[in-house]
Amino acid sequence: MKESVGIGLLGMGVVGGGVARIISEKGHQLEHLIGAPVAIEGILVRDMGRARSFDVSYDLLTTSANDVLENPKVDIIVELMGGEDPALEYIQKAISLGKPVVTANKEVIAKHGPDILSQARQKGVQVLFEASVAGGTPIIAPLLRDLVANEILTIHGIINGTTNYILTKMTQEGSDFGDVLKEAQELGYAESDPTNDVEGIDAAYKLAILSTLGFRAVVKDVDVFREGITKLTAQDFTYARELGYVIKLLAIASKDDGAVQVRVHPAFVPENVIIAKVDGVLNAVEIQTDLAGRVLFHGRGAGEMPTTSAVAADMVDIARNVVGNVVAPPPLSLSDDIRIKPMSELETKYYVRLNVAERPGVFAQILDLLGKQEISIASAIQKETNEEAQTAEIVLMTHRAKESSVQEALRLISELDVVNSVGNLVRVEEWD
Numbered sequence: 355m356k357e358s359v360g361i362g363l364l365g366m367g368v369v370g371g372g373v374a375r376i377i378s379e380k381g382h383q384l385e386h387l388i389g390a391p392v393a394i395e396g397i398l399v400r401d402m403g404r405a406r407s408f409d410v411s412y413d414l415l416t417t418s419a420n421d422v423l424e425n426p427k428v429d430i431i432v433e434l435m436g437g438e439d440p441a442l443e444y445i446q447k448a449i450s451l452g453k454p455v456v457t458a459n460k461e462v463i464a465k466h467g468p469d470i471l472s473q474a475r476q477k478g479v480q481v482l483f484e485a486s487v488a489g490g491t492p493i494i495a496p497l498l499r500d501l502v503a504n505e506i507l508t509i510h511g512i513i514n515g516t517t518n519y520i521l522t523k524m525t526q527e528g529s530d531f532g533d534v535l536k537e538a539q540e541l542g543y544a545e546s547d548p549t550n551d552v553e554g555i556d557a558a559y560k561l562a563i564l565s566t567l568g569f570r571a572v573v574k575d576v577d578v579f580r581e582g583i584t585k586l587t588a589q590d591f592t593y594a595r596e597l598g599y600v601i602k603l604l605a606i607a608s609k610d611d612g613a614v615q616v617r618v619h620p621a622f623v624p625e626n627v628i629i630a631k632v633d634g635v636l637n638a639v640e641i642q643t644d645l646a647g648r649v650l651f652h653g654r655g656a657g658e659m660p661t662t663s664a665v666a667a668d669m670v671d672i673a674r675n676v677v678g679n680v681v682a683p684p685p686l687s688l689s690d691d692i693r694i695k696p697m698s699e700l701e702t703k704y705y706v707r708l709n710v711a712e713r714p715g716v717f718a719q720i721l722d723l724l725g726k727q728e729i730s731i732a733s734a735i736q737k738e739t740n741e742e743a744q745t746a747e748i749v750l751m752t753h754r755a756k757e758s759s760v761q762e763a764l765r766l767i768s769e770l771d772v773v774n775s776v777g778n779l780v781r782v783e784e785w786d
Contacts, residue, residue, distance in 0.1 A: 355389070355392075355677060355678065355679070356429075356676055356677045356679065357390055357392070357459075358390050358393060358510055359388060359390055359392045359393070359429050359430065359673045359676050359677060360390045360391070360392070360393060360394075360395035360398075360425070360427040360428045361373075361377065361392060361394045361395060361421070361428065361430055361432055361669065362391065362394075362395060362396045362398075362422040362423065362424060362425060362428035362430070362432065362453075363394060363396070363397040363398065363432050363433045363434065364398045364419065364432065364433045364434060364435050364441070364444055365398065365399075365430060365433065365434035365435035365436070366397050366399045366406055366415075366434075367434065367435075367436075367560040368407060368658045369434045369648055369658060369661045369662055369665065370409070370432075370434040370456060370659040371406055371407035371408040371658070372407075372661070372662030373409045373432060373433075373434065373665055373666065373669075374397075374407045374410050374660055375407075375421055375662075376666050377392055377393070377394055377656050378408070378750075379451065384666075384670065384673075385673075386669050388670060388673045388674055388676070388677055388685035389674065389677045390453060390673075390677045392669075392724060393503070393549065394410065394414055395414070395422075395425055395428045395664060395727060396414055396416060396421055396422035396425050396427075397410060397414045397415050397416070397422070397437075398416060398417070398418070398419050398421070398422050398444075399415050399416070400417065400418060401417075402415050402417060402478075403437060403616060404484075406509035408657070409487055410562075410710055412431075412546075412598075414491075416679075416711060419440070419444050419447075422453065423448055423451060423453070424460050425443065427455075427628045428708060429452065429453065429457075429673075429676050430453065430454050430456060430469075430669060430672050430673060430676065431445075431453050431454070431455045431456070431766070432447040432455075432456045432457075432665060432669060433445055433448075433455060433456070433457040433458075434457070434458055434459075434461060434665070435459070436458075436459060436461070437459075438461050438462055438465060440504060440773045441457075441459050441462050442465075442466055445459075445462065445481070446473060448776055449473050449474050449477050449481065450468070450473075450477065451480055452477055452480045453479065453482045454480040454481065454482075454670040454672045454675075454676070455474075455479070455480070455481070455482070456481075456485065456493065456665055456669050456672065456677045457481070457482075457483050457627045458483070458485035458661055458664070458665055458710075459483070459486060459487055460486040460487065460556070460559040460563065461559055461575075462561040462710070462729060463468070463483050463486050463559075463563050463572055463628070464558070464560070464563055465559075465567055465575055465597070467483075467561075467563060467574075468511075468566065468572045468690075469687055470542055470575075470689050471556055471688070475684050475687070476542045476683045477498065478684075479682075480672050480675070480683065480685070481680045482494075482668035482671060482672060482687060483563070483668070484664040484665070484667060484668050485584060485661045485664035485665045485668070486560070486563055486677050487513060487560045487563055487564060487639075488513055488637045488639060488651065488653070488655045489513075489653075489654055489655040489656045489657065489660040489661045489662040489664060489706070490558070490572060490653055490654050490655070490657075490660025490664055490666070491637050491638075491639070491651050491652065491653035491654065491655055491660070491665075492651060492658070492667075493639050493651045494563075494567065495667075496604065496641075496649075496651065496687065497564070497567040497641075498688055498719060498758065501641065501643055501646060501649070502644060504643035504644055504645045504646055505638070505643065505644040505645075506568035506569060506641060506642070506643055507607065507608065507609065507642045507643060507644060508606070508607065508608045508609075508641075508642040509561070509562070509564050509565065509568055509605070509606065509607040509608075509639065509640070509641055510604055510605070510606055510629055510638070510639070510640045510642075510662075510783070511557075511561065511564065511603075511604065511605040511606075511637070511638065511639040512602055512603070512629060512632050512636075512637055512638045512639075512640065513556075513557050513558045513560045513561070513564075513605050513637050513653075514543045514554075514556050514560075515543070515634075515636065515637060515654075515655045515656050516538060516543055516545075516548065516552070516553055516556075516605060516635070516755060517551055517552060517557070517583055517603040518553070518602070518603065518633070518634065518635060518636065518637070519538055519543050519544075519634055519635045520534045520535060520538055520583065521583065521601055521603060521620075522633040522634050523537070523545075523777070524586065524588065524591050524601075525591050525594075525595070525600055525601065526780065528588050528591065528592065529588065530587060530588050530636055531583065531584060531586055535548060536555070541558065543635060546746040551737060552582050552584055552585070553580070553582035554580040554581060554582045554583075554603065554618040555580065557573050557580075557603060557605045557618045558578040558605070558618045559575050559755065560580075561578055561605035561606075561607060561617075561618055562574055562575045562577065562616065563576055563609065564605070564639070565607040565614060565616050566688065567595075567686065568641070569605065569609050569614050569692065570686065570687070570688055570689055571614050571687075571688060571689055571690075571692040572688050572689070572690045572692070573607075573614060573694065574681065577616055577694045578617065578618055579616065579617040579618065579619065579697040580617075580619070581618065581619035581620065581783040582620075583620055585778055586601065586620055586778065587778070588778070589707065589737075589747070589778075590705075590707065590778055590780060592717060593705070593707070593749050594622055594705070594780075595625075595750065597622070597705075598624065598625055598626075599622035599623060599624060599625055599630075599782070600622075600623050600625050600630045601620055601621070601622060601623070601780065602620070602621060602629070602630065602632075603618065603619070603620055603621075604618070604619065604620075604621040604623065604646065604783060605617075605618045606618070606621070606783065607662040609692075610695075611693065611775045612692060612693065613694070613695040614619055614645050614692055614694055614695060615695040615697075615699070615700065616632075616690050616694070616695070617700070619781060620779050620781075621780065621783040622703075622705055622780055622781070622782040622783065623783055624784075624785060626660070627785050628640070628650055630651070631708075632652060633653070634654065635655070635656065636653065636654060636655070637652070637653065637654070637655030637757070638650060638651065638653075639651045639658075639742070641731070646664040646688070654724060658695075670785055681712055691770075695774075698756075698757050698758040698761075699757065699758070700756070700757040700781075701754050701756050702754060702755075702757075702781050702783065702784065703732070703751065703752055703753060703754055703755070703781075703782035703784065704750075704751070704752045704755060704760050704779060704780070704781060704782060705749070705779070705780045706749070706750040706751075706752070706764070706778070706779050707747065707748070707749055707750075707753055707776075707777035707778045707779075708720070708747070708748045708749075708767070708773060708775070709745055709746075709747055709748075709771055709773070709774040709775045709777055710745065710746055710748055710773050711746075711771075711772040711774065712739055712740075712741075712744045712745055712746045712771075713744070713772065715745040715772075716739060716746075716748075716772045716773075717734065717748075719770055719772060720748075720750075720767055720770070720773070721734075722750075723763055723766045724751070724755075724763050724767075726763075727759040727760070727762055727763040728755070728757055728759060729753075729755040729760060729763055730752065730753045730755075731750055731751070731752055731753070732752060732753050732780075733749075733750070733751045734748060734749070734750050734751075735748070735749045736748055737749050745774060747777070760779070762781060764776050
């Protein structure tokens with residue numbers, strides 16, 4: 355039995371400070387859970403003199419990663435730097451040294467997770483990353499343990515709190531995107547450069563991780579179709595409400611006939627389903643399985659303490675094995691021959707908003723082009739008319755159609771003289 359567990363922290367930002375605080379303030383509780391005391395033995399920082407959210411001994415700080423990675427007192431590496439470089443290098447070195455790793459790094463796991471898991475399997479060490487997807491909301495462990503006997507059929511996630519806050523405000527207040535984004539930045543919910551959030555990059559990283567685990571397949575961030583929320587306007591939210599929907603940035607993964615499809619984009623969600631009611635900065639992931647049916651994980655997806663909670667849970671899990679000298683089960687084995695289904699093969703319903711000339715025969719021309727692409731219309735409504743400009747806004751709802759056909763139809767429609775612009779296209783997500 356090991357008498358103590360040494361932690362090496364790579365990064366001392368908001369979450370790193372939270373982990374140090376938990377180890378300091380909950381030391382007795384952690385010792386009881388683990389069976390031995392836990393102590394921080396080294397902390398990698400960029401700036402030794404920087405003020406920190408939690409004070410630690412200056413002697414623990416270093417600007418050299420090797421001082422932490424190669425420290426014989428360090429049993430577990432906790433990587434909280436963020437970003438791909440140099441975090442990936444440090445994680446791989448820790449594994450090569452036979453040291454288990456806890457990380458919250460969604461970018462590294464989304465891009466290199468399969469390779470990291472393979473390396474960890476070869477070295478016989480654990481790599482845990484609960485905090486990489488939904489912060490304090492457990493979802494990684496359930497996929498690896500509680501739902502392991504299930505076949506995962508679909509994953510629907512609201513996994514970016516910034517965009518969910520923006521879309522909630524647009525829904526409730528009828529505000530435009532730019533105004534709500536500015537407010538979110540002032541409140542600290544959005545970064546000064548919000549690109550990763552509003553363009554769906556953050557959600558794509560997280561969906562790649564969930565899909566890899568859920569389908570036991572090699573799914574990377576580049577496999578995820580991605581569309582952000584910047585094209586949405588107040589009109590889209592008004593029409594969605596009238597039609598019985600809310601708009602959410604959904605991360606969606608499904609497996610069918612041995613192929614996996616992964617996509618992140620705004621979607622019309624029926625207002626009566628549970629995930630439609632997840633508002634503000636909260637996250638939610640709904641998993642549909644063959645045995646358990648639908649299960650929902652809901653909670654805070656970001657922030658110091660929720661993320662620290664997930665990191666600490668992984669740390670305790672590994673520390674128990676370290677103390678007991680227990681060989682952990684091998685990391686997940688993945689199949690690399692599962693096809694990634696392209697977005698062009700998606701079949702769903704669509705909402706389309708058009709600005710057209712107010713004159714006879716417009717509908718007929720549009721319907722003709724849609725019909726040639728085998729797209730049938732469930733409803734078509736003329737919403738707003740500008741008599742002075744002689745223009746009108748038309749809202750179309752299609753029956754199920756193929757993505758490639760819809761995109762081609764819209765390309766042809768946009769070339770019509772009577773069509774001023776294709777205002778927006780939003781996919782409609784269906785629930786059984």
